[in-house]
Amino acid sequence: xxxxxxxxxxxxxxxxxxxxxxxxxxxxxxxxxxxxxxxxxxxxxxxxxxxxxxxxxxxxxxxxxxxxxxxxxxxxxxxxxxxxxxxxxxxxxxxxxxxxxxxxxxxxxxxxxxxxxxxxxxxxxxxxxxxxxxxxxxxxxxxxxxxxxxxxxxxxxxxxxxxxxxxxxxxxxxxxxxxxxxxxxxxxxxxxxxxxxxxxxxxxxxxxxxxxxxxxxxxxxxxxxxxxxxxxxxxxxxxxxxxxxxxxxxxxxxxxxxxxxxxxxxxxxxxxxxxxxxxxxxxxxxxxxxxxxxxxxxxxxxxxxxxxxxxxxxxxxxxxxxxxxxxxxxxxxxxxxxxxxxxxxxxxxxx
Amino acid sequence: xxxxxxxxxxxxxxxxxxxxxxxxxxxxxxxxxxxxxxxxxxxxxxxxxxxxxxxxxxxxxxxxxxxxxxxxxxxxxxxxxxxxxxxxxxxxxxxxxxxxxxxxxxxxxxxxxxxxxxxxxxxxxxxxxxxxxxxxxxxxxxxxxxxxxxxxxxxxxxxxxxxxxxxxxxxxxxxxxxxxxxxxxxxxxxxxxxxxxxxxxxxxxxxxxxxxxxxxxxxxxxxxxxxxxxxxxxxxxxxxxxxxxxxxxxxxxxxxxxxxxxxxxxxxxxxxxxxxxxxxxxxxxxxxxxxxxxxxxxxxxxxxxxxxxxxxxxxxxxxxxxxx
Numbered sequence: 001x002x003x004x005x006x007x008x009x010x011x012x013x014x015x016x017x018x019x020x021x022x023x024x025x026x027x028x029x030x031x032x033x034x035x036x037x038x039x040x041x042x043x044x045x046x047x048x049x050x051x052x053x054x055x056x057x058x059x060x061x062x063x064x065x066x067x068x069x070x071x072x073x074x075x076x077x078x079x080x081x082x083x084x085x086x087x088x089x090x091x092x093x094x095x096x097x098x099x100x101x102x103x104x105x106x107x108x109x110x111x112x113x114x115x116x117x118x119x120x121x122x123x124x125x126x127x128x129x130x131x132x133x134x135x136x137x138x139x140x141x142x143x144x145x146x147x148x149x150x151x152x153x154x155x156x157x158x159x160x161x162x163x164x165x166x167x168x169x170x171x172x173x174x175x176x177x178x179x180x181x182x183x184x185x186x187x188x189x190x191x192x193x194x195x196x197x198x199x200x201x202x203x204x205x206x207x208x209x210x211x212x213x214x215x216x217x218x219x220x221x222x223x224x225x226x227x228x229x230x231x232x233x234x235x236x237x238x239x240x241x242x243x244x245x246x247x248x249x250x251x252x253x254x255x256x257x258x259x260x261x262x263x264x265x266x267x268x269x270x271x272x273x274x275x276x277x278x279x280x281x282x283x284x285x286x287x288x289x290x291x292x293x294x295x296x297x298x299x300x301x302x303x304x305x306x307x308x309x310x311x312x313x314x315x316x317x318x319x320x321x322x323x324x325x326x327x328x329x330x331x332x333x334x335x336x337x338x339x340x341x342x343x344x345x346x347x348x349x350x351x
Numbered sequence: 352x353x354x355x356x357x358x359x360x361x362x363x364x365x366x367x368x369x370x371x372x373x374x375x376x377x378x379x380x381x382x383x384x385x386x387x388x389x390x391x392x393x394x395x396x397x398x399x400x401x402x403x404x405x406x407x408x409x410x411x412x413x414x415x416x417x418x419x420x421x422x423x424x425x426x427x428x429x430x431x432x433x434x435x436x437x438x439x440x441x442x443x444x445x446x447x448x449x450x451x452x453x454x455x456x457x458x459x460x461x462x463x464x465x466x467x468x469x470x471x472x473x474x475x476x477x478x479x480x481x482x483x484x485x486x487x488x489x490x491x492x493x494x495x496x497x498x499x500x501x502x503x504x505x506x507x508x509x510x511x512x513x514x515x516x517x518x519x520x521x522x523x524x525x526x527x528x529x530x531x532x533x534x535x536x537x538x539x540x541x542x543x544x545x546x547x548x549x550x551x552x553x554x555x556x557x558x559x560x561x562x563x564x565x566x567x568x569x570x571x572x573x574x575x576x577x578x579x580x581x582x583x584x585x586x587x588x589x590x591x592x593x594x595x596x597x598x599x600x601x602x603x604x605x606x607x608x609x610x611x612x613x614x615x616x617x618x619x620x621x622x623x624x625x626x627x628x629x630x631x632x633x634x635x636x637x638x639x640x641x642x643x644x645x646x647x648x649x650x651x652x653x654x655x656x657x658x659x660x661x662x663x664x665x666x667x668x669x670x671x672x673x674x675x
Contacts, residue, residue: 073632099635168523173608173625175425175633198426201633209525209619210608212629216493223498224524 038311043070044077044090047115047177047232048295051332052090055323062318065311074177075201081107081298087312089298092177093201094277106301109276110346111294112319114265114333116256117182118236118243119291121228122221123148123163126242129255131156133247134282134290138190140228141169142197143207148226163226169208170220170229175201178214181293182230185281189290230291233257234331246291249284260289261333269338276346292333299350306351313350320344399651406645408637417645423610425630430642432649434610438620439650442527442602443595446534450595451588453535454542461543462550463572474547481540489604492533497524497605500532505617519615525607528616533601538591545590549583550576582669589661596654599624623650 042052049071056067072080074091081089082103095109119132132140136152139145145152149162172179180201187194197203211220214235221227222239233256236243245253254260267283280292297316303309320343324334335343403410409417413430420431457477461470505522512518553576561571577584599622607619608629623646634640 075633075635079635166521168521173603174629200426202425202630204422204424204426205609208609209523210621210629211525212603212608216604219493220525223494224501 038065038308040065040067040088040308040312040315041070041086042067042077042088042090042297043072043080043086045074045092045177045295046071047092048090048113048332050234051113051327051330054326054330055319058323058326059315059318063314065315067315073175075175078298087300087303087308091296091298092293093180094294094296095298096277107298108301108346108349109296109298110343111265111272111335111339112297112316112343113324113327114261114280114292114294114335115181116233116261116264116289116333117178117230117291117293118233118241118256119228119230119246120218120221120236120241120243122223122225122241123165124225126160126163128160129243129245130160131247131253132244134186134189137244137246138186138193140167141171141186141206141208142190142193143169165226168224168227169205170217170224170227171205171208171210172202172213172217173210174212176213177201177293178230178232179203181279181281182291184279184293185291188279188282233261237331246289248288248290249282250286250288252286254287254289256289256291258328258331258333260287261292262336264288264290264292265294265333265339266336269336269342272339272342294335299347301349301351303351309351313347316347317344320347399648402644402648402651406641406648408641409645412638413642417642418649421610421612423626425634425639428636428638430639432623432646434612435621435623435626435646436649436653437612438527438530438606438610438622439596439624439653442530442534442606442620442622443592445527445531446538446595447588447592449531449535450538450542450591454539454587454591455546455584457539457543458546458550459572459576461547463568463576474544477540477543479540480536481544485537485598485601486604488533488537489601492529492601492605493525496532497529500524500526500529504528509617516614518617519613520617522617523607523619525605525619526617527606527613527620530602530606530620530622531616533605534595534598537598537601538594541594542587542591545587546580546584549580549587552583553579582665585661585665585668589658592657592661593654596650596657597624599628603628623647623653 049069052067052069052071056069060066069090074093077086077089077091078095078099080086084105090112091109092115095103119137121130123130130153132153133156136145136156139152146167148165148167154162180199183193183197183199183203186197187199197206209220211217211229214231217229217231218235218239218241221229221231221241231241235241236256243256245255248254263285264280264283267285267288268278268280271278280294282290283292299312299316300309320335320340324340328334409430413420417430417432418436419433420429421433422429422431423434424430457473461473461477465473501522501524505520505524505526505528508518509520509522513520557575557579558571561575566574602622603625606621606625608621608625609619610621610626611618613620627643627647627650630639631643634643
């Protein structure tokens with residue numbers, strides 16, 4: 001009898017505990033604050049996070065509208081947007097046609113800013129920007145070019161004394177949009193890469209070591225002589241890493257920076273107009289840097305809260321116009337005017 | 352509950368009251384402890400069920416091949432866990448091999464050898480190691496230990512013993528070796544602290560008896576103290592092992608995250624915990640996600656197996672079936 005009561009009570013306690021745990025499951029509901037102040041919630045791409053916080057603080061100063069952004073990763077951003085727990089998603093990789101079919105609500109996606117990826121390396125004593133062609137770059141990452149003094153690298157850089165040193169590839173170990181853009185580029189320029197490895201946020205790397213995050217790759221390259229890796233331009237700049245000039249589709253060797261990135265977005269316009277998901281890698285043009293990618297935002301076409309949606313629309317209009325200048329200050333790539341116009345047209349589809 | 356009617360009338364009511372209070376407090380106490388224990392047990396079952404449920408897709412797609420396949424290709428959705436299982440087992444077992452002698456030595460020093468005034472400071476320093484967050488170990492590993500290891504240990508090893516598979520190059524710093532070293536530093540405080548406690552708990556009379564029979568200090572420690580404390584020490588080692596198997600952040604930062612099976616300590620590797628931490632956030636396809644969850648399930652099963660083995664060993668040792 002006594003035992004039975006004890007166990008019944010225990011079970012009751014367990015049920016209570018389970019209910020509490022279940023109730024704590026993350027079900028964040030973005031909502032308009034009761035005070036009438038508008039609060040917009042977004043999540044996604046970690047790459048755009050520093051810029052998004054700056055945009056949001058500048059915009060709050062101007063209008064008082066709060067934009068909260070959580071950098072949970074592009075995949076997470078798409079997922080949460082799909083489930084309707086946030087007002088907008090941000091992603092480095094456009095939502096694919098296949099993925100779009102799984103959405104239950106109509107939405108728009110368009111680029112708000114772009115970024116370039118620098119191919120950084122650590123060669124003691126060499127401070128120049130070395131030149132690399134797409135096929136040599138692909139063969140380095142395929143593990144076929146193993147030494148820095150390989151004839152093919154030396155031939156491209158006759159005025160640099162290349163050391164007799166092993167090349168160590170450093171790549172991202174975590175799934176990331178940065179990796180997607182880089183492998184998208186390698187798949188575009190090298191058939192072998194496309195067949196053996198392909199494009200993705202995580203891939204099966206033929207060679208090298210993995211480090212977590214842009215900061216991890218930066219750290220590894222910095223302390224390991226002979227290393228080569230890819231990071232977002234601002235990480236290369238802030239850590240004083242030397243980076244390579246990459247030959248673009250027009251045969252010119254181009255360094256990553258604001259102008260060459262913007263030139264790439266301009267060159268991508270035609271393809272974007274046909275398909276908004278088109279990437280900006282390996283674009284032709286005198287001055288277009290080939291490893292450039294967009295950051296897209298996802299917005300509802302049939303929002304539940306139209307008042308909030310209108311505020312959000314204003315915010316992204318500001319982002320596409322005034323916000324681009326701020327992007328340049330933070331080493332992101334402002335979109336070319338033509339691309340801004342196209343994005344504004346897409347934005348107009350939101351009520 | 353039925354008091355005999357023959358009880359003295361004056362005392363009866365008093366006794367009944369006090370007995371019933373005792374009865375109620377006992378019952379309440381019992382309920383609380385039973386509840387705590389069942390919450391933990393249920394949570395474990397719930398974890399196991401949830402892991403199994405989320406990995407059914409992967410289990411159905413790959414079956415047993417998942418355990419033995421070396422492929423890990425998110426683009427083509429081919430997944431196999433063997434390199435991660437290998438990495439986890441090798442790093443944790445090797446870390447134990449380094450940490451156990453060091454920890455036991457430290458524990459014996461603190462409990463048996465050190466002068467009284469030195470015991471507290473040494474214990475304090477060792478326990479301080481346990482309070483360092485693992486990301487700090489990782490940072491220290493990446494920026495201090497790995498470069499040092501490459502220049503002063505790995506490169507010389509590769510040059511002299513590179514023909515032995517165990518030390519095959521090229522040495523790049525981040526490697527299984529780096530992960531093993533960081534892990535062993537991380538588990539030393541746990542094994543040391545618990546071992547010290549069980550050694551201190553050995554009754555003084557046992558030591559005195561041993562000395563009385565003419566044993567030296569070394570003989571007393573080996574034959575009496577350690578023998579008496581062996582079950583507790585095994586428990587300490589199990590605790591350290593559990594920590595080594597599950598450690599994620601520090602390992603990810605120094606192991607090189609390469610899903611490959613190599614005999615060389617100088618080569619990068621990968622562990623089950625680090626692949627989950629690395630790839631979970633951006634794993635969007637159902638099969639990819641399910642495969643990562645199955646790795647979690649495997650980690651769960653392996654930890655359970657090892658704990659069960661340790662229990663068995665402890666049980667047999669305490670029954671005196673196994674000599675050490």
